[in-house]
Amino acid sequence: MHQVHPFQYKRVYSGSVKAVICDWAGTTVDFGSVAPIRAFQALFESHGVSASEAEAREPMGTEKSEHIRRMLAMPAIQKQWQASKGRASTEEDVQALYHEFLPMQIESIRANSALIPGWLVSAQTLREQGIKLGGNTGYSTEMYQALAEVAREYGYVADANVCATEVSKGRPYPYMSQAVMEKLEVAEAQACVKVDDTETGIEEGLNAGMWTVAVAISGNANGLTQPEWDSLNEGQQQVIRKKSYQRMAMSGAHYVIDSVADLPEVVADINEKLAKGIQP
Template identity: 45%
Template sequence: MSNTYQHLEAVIFDWAGTIVDFGSFAPTQVLLDVFGSVGVPIRLEEARVPMGLAKWDHIQALGRLPGVAARWRDKFGDAMRDADVDRLYRQFMPLQVARVGAYSQLIPGALDAVATLRGRGLKIGSCSGYPRVVMDALLPLAAAAGYTPDHTVATDDLSPGGRPGPWMALANVIELGVRDVRHCVKVDDTVPGIEEGLRAGMWTVGLAASGNAVGLSAAQWQALDDTAREQHRAPAVAELQAAGAHYVIDTVGELPAILDLIEARLQRGEQP
């Protein structure tokens, strides 16, 4: 690799649990309501298992969890089929669009971190498990709060599909004019999001405290003492590390220091 371009060019952020919606509540709460409306109640911890996938895929994956699958079979006499997923997805979408604003608050430290990155000349990309209709509702709310990425890819913008495939991350690379995928960092709070970045050939940073695996609001997290925080943090860190994340931190506010470490590794000729 030429010495000319051995520096970071872009950071590609996830949305819920990463930049907005501390604890990633918007998707899970709607899923609880949708499954409950057809007489198959699911638990919050079940709704969180497939987080990071496109929402149709998320619903399908939920239907395959052993406990949910058993309840579905008890209710309907058969396993969940694609037509059932379609029906639940049609119920899910308008509710998600209507409620995404209630969970659109920026995660503490996000604006300062993004401002620091822009001050270093980095481009800001983004992608999400949300479909375009949800992103179209969320983007202006985020902009009003001060966050406007240079590019955003929704999970249904591309025909190959969403995570854990690399396509949304690579679409950002193309649109942002990044010269080398190894000069990109993917930041995400879910396993599929980390896998997305790795498959795209990027550095990856997992977020434990603000994300889906811990699943607490900012106020709930702040109210914990150090011992309780570590009890919640440890499984989330282990999950993201097992997925292959190069680094795991609590929230996006800690990202600038991690980028210093990645820059130093690039200068030494290391690759993701």
């Protein structure tokens, strides 16, 4: 009779980071992640529903039809919908709204997808280390095509990208990040870093077994555009920074930073941890 050993073997990866997988809006482009918010607010306004910025931001990071579904489930929005339409919303309404949303979102993306300051320098620094740069997003493929075109005009092209509509389930499921790993031909999740500005995006990276880095200032947790942020004095910025850092730390991220401009230092720290056998 064979003896069963009372332990499991766990492989320890001690190499360096091979891939960094970044979200797009609020992480690598669109400071403040305003493109989706403006489009969602305009969409609901066209149906007689006034959605606040906080309501529009709450489901951020999810696939966009799911985002609409969650907004309609909010009591205040559902109440307005019923007052406007004379009935409760249905799944057919979700799909109809999504098709209306597509051109509105694409137009908003084209107007609000400048690169996050410092990203080109960070991307070059990481690529010089042999690190591959992937992307994933709650945007559909049509939305991503518009975004990628703008990013290319600013000088950045990802090595691979996966959209939420290309996998069976979007965030917080790990499938998008895993699909990017496959495209980049990286076998070890421990060698990957997932960077995101939403809690659900960080959860995606954690579920994939990756290192996770939350950006607190450039994205959804802050919600201010670059000019709005720059107009604040240092004291005002510190108040918002503290609140945004606390919020993103609650996501379980391994690291919280202002923006991707700070990413090379984080990757260097992760490399030191990996060399010591520390795993995400």
